[in-house]
Amino acid sequence: MAADQNKMTNKCINIFKIAILTILLALVLPVFAAEKTLRVLAWPGYADPDVVKVFEARFHSKVEVTFVDSDESLWDKMHAGHDNTFDVVAANTVEIRRYTREGLLQPLDLARLPNTRFQLPRFRALSSIGGLTRGGKVYAIPFTYSAMGLIYDRKQVSVPPRSMSELWNPRYRGKVLAFNSAQHNFSFTALALGVDNPFQLDANQMRRVARQLIALRRNLLSYYSLPEEATRLFIKHKSALLFANYGTQQLTQLHKAGADVGYVIPEEGAIAWLDCWAMTKAARDPSLALAWIDYMLEPAVSRLLPERQGLANTLTSPPELSDKSRIIWLQPVEDVGQREALWGKIVSGNLPERF
Amino acid sequence: MRPGLTVKLSVLLACIGILASGVTGYYAYSTNQSLLVNEAERNLLTSTELLSQRLSTVLNDIAADALTLADMPSSAKVAGLDDLPGDDAAKERLAQVFGTVMRLHPQYAQVRLISRQQFGLEQIRFDRDGDRLVRVTGSQLQEKGHFPYVFETLALAPGRVYVSPITVNHEQGAHSAEGAPTLRLATPVVTPAGSVVGVVVINVRLKSLLDAVQSDLPAGHQLYLTNEWGDFLAHPNPAMTFGFDKGRRLLVQDSYEQTRPLFDKTRTSVLVNGLDDPQRAKGQILAFVRTPFGLPENHQFVVLGLARPLEDVLRGGKSLGESTIQMVLAFSLLSIVLAVVFSRALTRPLQMLTHAATSFQTRHALEALPVTRTDEIGVLARCFDQMRKELKSHMEKMSQNQQELRHLAHHDSLTGLPNRMQFFHQIERAIEAVAESGLQLAVLFIDLDHFKQINDQMGHAVGDQVLIVVAQRLRSALRGEDVVARLGGDEFIVLIKGPGIVTEVPVIAAKILSALNEDIMTHGRRLQVCASIGISLFPDDGVTAEELVLRADSAMYKAKVNGRYTFARYQAAE
Numbered sequence: 001m002a003a004d005q006n007k008m009t010n011k012c013i014n015i016f017k018i019a020i021l022t023i024l025l026a027l028v029l030p031v032f033a034a035e036k037t038l039r040v041l042a043w044p045g046y047a048d049p050d051v052v053k054v055f056e057a058r059f060h061s062k063v064e065v066t067f068v069d070s071d072e073s074l075w076d077k078m079h080a081g082h083d084n085t086f087d088v089v090a091a092n093t094v095e096i097r098r099y100t101r102e103g104l105l106q107p108l109d110l111a112r113l114p115n116t117r118f119q120l121p122r123f124r125a126l127s128s129i130g131g132l133t134r135g136g137k138v139y140a141i142p143f144t145y146s147a148m149g150l151i152y153d154r155k156q157v158s159v160p161p162r163s164m165s166e167l168w169n170p171r172y173r174g175k176v177l178a179f180n181s182a183q184h185n186f187s188f189t190a191l192a193l194g195v196d197n198p199f200q201l202d203a204n205q206m207r208r209v210a211r212q213l214i215a216l217r218r219n220l221l222s223y224y225s226l227p228e229e230a231t232r233l234f235i236k237h238k239s240a241l242l243f244a245n246y247g248t249q250q251l252t253q254l255h256k257a258g259a260d261v262g263y264v265i266p267e268e269g270a271i272a273w274l275d276c277w278a279m280t281k282a283a284r285d286p287s288l289a290l291a292w293i294d295y296m297l298e299p300a301v302s303r304l305l306p307e308r309q310g311l312a313n314t315l316t317s318p319p320e321l322s323d324k325s326r327i328i329w330l331q332p333v334e335d336v337g338q339r340e341a342l343w344g345k346i347v348s349g350n351l352p353e354r355f
Numbered sequence: 356m357r358p359g360l361t362v363k364l365s366v367l368l369a370c371i372g373i374l375a376s377g378v379t380g381y382y383a384y385s386t387n388q389s390l391l392v393n394e395a396e397r398n399l400l401t402s403t404e405l406l407s408q409r410l411s412t413v414l415n416d417i418a419a420d421a422l423t424l425a426d427m428p429s430s431a432k433v434a435g436l437d438d439l440p441g442d443d444a445a446k447e448r449l450a451q452v453f454g455t456v457m458r459l460h461p462q463y464a465q466v467r468l469i470s471r472q473q474f475g476l477e478q479i480r481f482d483r484d485g486d487r488l489v490r491v492t493g494s495q496l497q498e499k500g501h502f503p504y505v506f507e508t509l510a511l512a513p514g515r516v517y518v519s520p521i522t523v524n525h526e527q528g529a530h531s532a533e534g535a536p537t538l539r540l541a542t543p544v545v546t547p548a549g550s551v552v553g554v555v556v557i558n559v560r561l562k563s564l565l566d567a568v569q570s571d572l573p574a575g576h577q578l579y580l581t582n583e584w585g586d587f588l589a590h591p592n593p594a595m596t597f598g599f600d601k602g603r604r605l606l607v608q609d610s611y612e613q614t615r616p617l618f619d620k621t622r623t624s625v626l627v628n629g630l631d632d633p634q635r636a637k638g639q640i641l642a643f644v645r646t647p648f649g650l651p652e653n654h655q656f657v658v659l660g661l662a663r664p665l666e667d668v669l670r671g672g673k674s675l676g677e678s679t680i681q682m683v684l685a686f687s688l689l690s691i692v693l694a695v696v697f698s699r700a701l702t703r704p705l706q707m708l709t710h711a712a713t714s715f716q717t718r719h720a721l722e723a724l725p726v727t728r729t730d731e732i733g734v735l736a737r738c739f740d741q742m743r744k745e746l747k748s749h750m751e752k753m754s755q756n757q758q759e760l761r762h763l764a765h766h767d768s769l770t771g772l773p774n775r776m777q778f779f780h781q782i783e784r785a786i787e788a789v790a791e792s793g794l795q796l797a798v799l800f801i802d803l804d805h806f807k808q809i810n811d812q813m814g815h816a817v818g819d820q821v822l823i824v825v826a827q828r829l830r831s832a833l834r835g836e837d838v839v840a841r842l843g844g845d846e847f848i849v850l851i852k853g854p855g856i857v858t859e860v861p862v863i864a865a866k867i868l869s870a871l872n873e874d875i876m877t878h879g880r881r882l883q884v885c886a887s888i889g890i891s892l893f894p895d896d897g898v899t900a901e902e903l904v905l906r907a908d909s910a911m912y913k914a915k916v917n918g919r920y921t922f923a924r925y926q927a928a929e
Contacts, residue, residue, distance in 0.1 A: 070602055174506070218474045220501045237506075348527035349475070349497030 036061040038288050041077055041086040043068060043275065045309040046143070046296075055295050061288060071095055078104060078280075085282040087289045092273045093329050096140045097131030105278045107137035112290045115297035116141060122327070123314040130331050132276060140276035141293055143302075144311045146247030147265055147272035147327050148184060149320065154260045156240040163266045164192040164243070168212075172240040173219050177230055179245035180223035182343035183333055184271060188243070189213055191268045191328070198271070199331040206338070210355050213346050223347060231257050247272075248320060249310040269326035360705070364698035365691075372690020380683035387672050388630060392640060395668040396626045399642040402572070403624070403661045407646040409568050410659065414540070414648075417463075417557055418516040420456055421542045424466070425555040427452065433478050434470040434544045434553025450479045450490065457481045457488055462563035464532035467499075468544070470553040471509055475500025478553070484530040495528065502526075508541040508554040511650075517541045518649035521561055521580075521588050521657070523600045529558075536561035536588060536597060565589055575667055579643070579660030581607045585618055591662070607643070607658065611635055617645045617658050629665045638665045704732040708739060715743055719750070767841040769819055770826035778840035782850050782900040785838075786893060789852070796893035797860045799849040800907035801829070801867065804885045804919045806845035813880070820877040821884060832870040833863070848904065857892065864888045864922040872920070887914040888922035896925045 038061055040047055047065045056063055066086070068074040074091055078099060091099065099105050110116060116124065123142040126132045132140045150161055156175070157166075167176050178185065189209045190198035201209060221237050224230040227246045231253050234242055244250045244263065251263045277293040279286065295301060302313035312318050321327075333339060345354065424430060429449040453466050461483075468479040476498050480491040499505050508517040519539040524532050537558050544553040561580075569578050580589035585606040587596045598605030607614050612635060616622035628640040641662045649655040704725040711722040721743060724736040765777040773781065785796055803825065810818035822845065829839045829847060838850040851863060868886060875882045889911025897903040906925040914923035 217501055218498065221506060222501050222503060344525070344527050347525070348529075349499050349501070350527070351476075351494055351496070351498065353494055 038063045039086045040065045042090040087283040093131040100139045105139045113294045115294045119314045140278040142314045145274040147270040151242040151244045175240040177242045182340040200334045252310045263320045265325040269328045361702045368694030369691040373687040376686035380679045403642040403644045425542045425544045431546045464560045465558035467556045474498040475505045482530040504539045504541045513545040577662040581658045773840040797851040798903045798907040800889040800911040801847040803845035828870045885920040891925045
């Protein structure tokens with residue numbers, strides 16, 4: 001009888017304990033939920049509202065996305081100070097290298113990023129991509145990229161070009177479009193000339209490349225700045241070749257405009273930018289930040305890059321690219337100022353004897 | 356204290372008055388403002404359209420200069436690099452002409468002759484460097500074949516003029532034009548055989564162009580210019596211009612949403628004003644006009660805009676605004692006064708009614724009422740007056756009846772003398788009054804002798820007449836302060852008060868007896884009545900009314916026994 005009573009009392013106490021715990025949890029949980037905020041610094045198209053919404057629901061968190069439109073504004077936001085810090089950031093390999101050196105990023109635990117297993121081998125060999133690792137630790141995970149290949153008009157160019165050198169072919173004089181920017185033009189021209197490291201040119205190589213760029217200028221119809229401008233000129237002036245600074249995005253645009261064009265990665269290789277996700281040192285909730293990076297690599301999310309942005313993702317190879325295509329990820333160049341000064345003279349039409 | 360009807364009505368009427376004048380004033384003011392702004396908008400639109408025409412004129416003038424230079428026969432020779440004798444001299448003469456054009460037109464930043472051959476190498480080139488004219492020669496000349504103003508112009512028919520988009524000139528070595536927003540006009544140079552061998556290009560700095568366009572614009576006007584996508588090229592704030600050149604689009608559609616139709620080509624002009632849309636165009640009115648620009652087949656255009664401070668426009672309406680405010684204030688004041696007067700006039704008759712009702716209630720006084728009014732208040736007053744009068748007459752009648760009833764209750768209806776109840780009441784009061792003073796009272800019980808026979812033999816009418824006469828005689832035989840009452844039948848009773856009555860009572864009794872004993876003439880007959888009187892004294896014979904009356908009664912019987920027509924004093928010992 002007494003034992004029974006004891007049992008009853010114990011049971012009552014247990015129920016009481018559970019009730020108290022439940023009430024406490026109910027009181028405390030919303031507070032935690034409200035505090036779980038992830039601040040994302042990214043480029044337009046990387047974190048669309050629907051994608052963000054799914055993440056918020058799945059991880060019971062709030063995501064604040066800030067978009068940037070240039071490397072410079074990205075740099076400014078990363079250095080804005082304590083009031084305006086971010087947990088995760090999307091930046092290209094060159095910028096990631098700068099931020100890692102400055103100690104703004106923290107290493108990533110690959111074991112907590114299981115979706116990296118879906119990535120192509122090219123992107124899993126992280127140490128082969130300059131700027132992503134430092135001291136044996138991984139600081140960023142590739143997310144999206146665009147290779148600057150060559151677009152050609154199938155009617156005028158019957159055999160797909162194998163090298164960027166085709167841009168200099170006098171057959172296409174006045175039918176070539178190039179991009180108006182210093183760094184990439186020097187790099188791809190150096191590649192076409194067979195230079196090993198197109199990002200680190202010595203004085204001699206620099207002179208050769210500059211003269212080669214003048215030769216390219218003389219073979220051009222014009223330079224373009226925006227993809228829309230390139231499409232308009234290409235159609236209006238029946239161009240034959242186009243240096244695709246914006247990659248496959250431009251191919252899509254030209255197809256839409258009715259052009260019969262092809263896209264090739266030259267055999268000497270195409271330079272490409274590669275945007276990666278990284279976690280800042282200021283990240284308040286590393287596991288949530290890692291969850292975001294892993295989420296970005298989910299097939300359903302990464303698939304949106306080609307679908308919506310015309311960009312390539314790191315999970316599937318676009319039809320224009322094979323595993324053998326040589327892609328050279330952007331690296332910091334030896335002297336930006338020098339390249340830009342030279343470029344200014346080239347684009348203004350200075351005669352070769354003035355170089 | 357709660358405000359009365361007058362105050363409430365005053366406040367209500369005053370509020371209505373103030374509201375009415377305020378609303379009227381506001382509408383007058385805002386209508387006037389809208390009229391002013393509409394007028395100013397029309398004027399501004401006209402100014403902007405004129406500006407647009409002026410821009411076309413200025414561009415045509417520049418185009419004419421370019422065509423003149425291109426038409427010179429030596430231009431084709433120099434551009435075509437013809438190897439002719441005296442070539443250099445011809446080139447120098449042509450260069451002098453180019454130089455003269457530059458000198459005559461300070462707004463030109465560059466004038467050039469560019470050949471199709473040699474990758475678009477410049478053949479003749481004059482730059483402006485500050486105020487200085489610079490001729491660029493030799494290896495300083497540049498290849499321009501890859502610029503749209505060259506390759507697009509080379510594709511044009513003779514006599515046509517290419518107008519470039521307005522962009523920042525990034526061509527190095529262009530002296531003053533370098534880094535400045537620039538417009539280029541170019542026209543093909545054609546040989547007599549009809550082949551296009553080069554182009555004449557005139558560069559104009561946007562600033563010079565706009566200065567020329569807006570030279571006669573009134574002060575206070577601000578100029579806007581955008582390209583066909585809406586990018587600002589001219590803006591009162593220079594930081595807002597050429598955003599696209601710095602990798603950032605700054606569009607007029609974002610600043611002024613209403614300008615969108617200009618760019619989807621549904622409208623050619625748009626007006627924006629800060630009065631209707633204060634959020635977008637704060638304190639301004641603006642007019643935007645789409646202006647064709649360049650070759651018609653390219654469907655290019657720019658958007659010109661002019662802005663004026665809204666304050667300038669509304670200044671004219673300011674005095675009206677002030678007088679409106681004054682008027683509104685005056686009318687508000689007037690409406691307050693009128694409200695007070697009117698509500699008092701309305702409530703005064705009501706107050707009169709209230710006053711009349713109150714004083715009627717408290718004092719039954721008939722105060723004046725506004726009965727002469729012809730309105731509803733007059734009807735109410737008349738009804739009330741009627742009601743009041745009826746009420747008053749009813750009340751008077753009732754009080755008379757009450758008095759009569761009271762008299763009946765205390766008096767004998769036949770003789771008018773106090774009745775038994777009244778007598779006992781009086782005697783009790785008299786006992787109370789003399790109890791302390793030690794004075795005496797006397798009660799005289801009077802019974803008529805043989806009255807029954809009178810009644811029986813001569814009828815009740817005679818009996819009644821006799822009783823009335825007896826009552827009159829008793830009354831007149833006594834002093835005013837003595838009380839005479841009829842107890843019933845032929846019994847009367849008298850109360851005598853005053854000092855020394857012990858000695859006076861027999862005298863009074865004798866006087867009564869003799870007064871009663873006189874003949875009474877009634878119904879033509881002579882009658883003689885006599886009476887017996889019993890006397891009791893206070894406090895000697897009793898201290899209560901009942902005792903005194905009882906003892907006087909028994910004394911009266913003694914008098915009757917003693918032989919009627921006499922009086923007897925109560926004797927306790929008997």
